[in-house]
Amino acid sequence: MDAPPLYHEAHRIEDFQRNLETVRTRIVCACKRAGRDPAGVRLLPVSKTVSEERLRMAYAAGCREFGENKVQEAFHKAGLMADLPELRWSLIGHLQTNKVKLVARFASEFQALDSLRVAKALDRRLQAEGRGLDVLVQVNTSGEVSKFGLPPEEVAGFLRQLTGFSSLRIRGLMTLALFSTDSSKVRSCFVLLRELRDRLRQETPAGVVLDELSMGMSGDFEMAIEEGATIVRVGQALFGPRATPDSHYWPEHDHASRERHRPLETKESPVLGGYS
Numbered sequence: 318m319d320a321p322p323l324y325h326e327a328h329r330i331e332d333f334q335r336n337l338e339t340v341r342t343r344i345v346c347a348c349k350r351a352g353r354d355p356a357g358v359r360l361l362p363v364s365k366t367v368s369e370e371r372l373r374m375a376y377a378a379g380c381r382e383f384g385e386n387k388v389q390e391a392f393h394k395a396g397l398m399a400d401l402p403e404l405r406w407s408l409i410g411h412l413q414t415n416k417v418k419l420v421a422r423f424a425s426e427f428q429a430l431d432s433l434r435v436a437k438a439l440d441r442r443l444q445a446e447g448r449g450l451d452v453l454v455q456v457n458t459s460g461e462v463s464k465f466g467l468p469p470e471e472v473a474g475f476l477r478q479l480t481g482f483s484s485l486r487i488r489g490l491m492t493l494a495l496f497s498t499d500s501s502k503v504r505s506c507f508v509l510l511r512e513l514r515d516r517l518r519q520e521t522p523a524g525v526v527l528d529e530l531s532m533g534m535s536g537d538f539e540m541a542i543e544e545g546a547t548i549v550r551v552g553q554a555l556f557g558p559r560a561t562p563d564s565h566y567w568p569e570h571d572h573a574s575r576e577r578h579r580p581l582e583t584k585e586s587p588v589l590g591g592y593s
C-alpha cells in the first residue's frame with residue numbers, strides 16, 4: 318500500500334486557503350507548546366518551481382510574500398507579477414556576485430549572506446538603485462561539509478565587517494538544519510543558531526539588531542518554532558510536493574536529502590494532522 322500523501326498539491330484558491338490554514342494552525346500549536354506569541358513567527362511561503370498561475374492563486378488566498386532560492390527564477394516571477402500590490406520577494410539561496418545587480422532591483426530581503434564580497438557588491442548596487450535590503454546572515458549549524466553558510470565562530474567578525482554597508486539592514490541569522498532523520502540532531506542545529514544569536518546580541522555593533530532567526534522548513538518548522546524561530550520557510554506544505562530534488566538547491570545534501578523525504582514526526586506534532 319502507498320503511504321498517504323504528505324503534502325497536498327494546491328491547484329485552486331481553496332486548496333491554498335486550506336493549506337495556509339493548516340500550516341498556520343500548526344504554527345499556533347507549536348507556539349502554544351513553547352509559550353510563545355504566534356505573532357512572533359512569520360510564515361515565508363517558499364515558491365521555487367511553482368508557476369506564475371499557481372502563485373497568483375496563493376496571492377489570492379492571502380500570501381503577500383514569496384521566498385525563492387534562485388535569483389533568476391525570482392527576478393523573472395517578480396517581473397510577471399509586478400501588477401500585484403504589496404507583493405514582496407525574499408531570496409533564501411546562495412548568491413554569486415555577478416547576480417547582485419538583479420537582486421538590488423527587486424528583492425526586499427536576502428537571507429543567505431555569507432561573504433564579504435557579495436555584501437560589498439550588493440551595497441554598491443543598492444546605493445546606485447537608491448534602495449535598502451533586509452539581510453540575514455546564513456550560518457552553517459550542521460557541521461556538514463557545506464559550501465554555504467559561515468561557521469558559527471566566524472559570524473561575530475563577519476557582522477563587524479558588515480557595519481560599513483549602509484544599505485544592508487542586518488536583521489538576524491538563517492540556517493538550514495542537518496538533513497537527518499534523527500530529530501535530536503536536527504533540533505541541536507536550531508538550538509545552536511538561537512544560542513549564537515543570543516550571544517552575539519550582547520556584542521553587536523551599534524545599528525545592528527539581531528532579532529530574526531530564520532529556521533525550519535516543511536518537515537521541521539514546528540521544532541524550529543519550539544527552539545525560537547521567528548521566520549519559518551515553508552514550501553511543500555503550502556504548494557504540494559516538489560519534483561525537483563533538493564540536491565538541485567543544496568548540492569552537498571545529495572544523498573542525505575533523500576533520507577529526509579519524509580518530514581520528522583514528533584510525539585507532540587503529528588505531521589499528518591489537519592486533514593480529515
Ligand SMILES: *Cc1c(COP(=O)(O)O)cnc(C)c1O
Pocket residue numbers: 363365386409410493533534535536550551552553554559566
Ligand atoms: C526550498 C527551501 C525551503 C523550503 O523547503 P520545503 O521542504 O519546500 O518546505 C526552505 N529553505 C530554503 C533555503 C529552501 O531552498
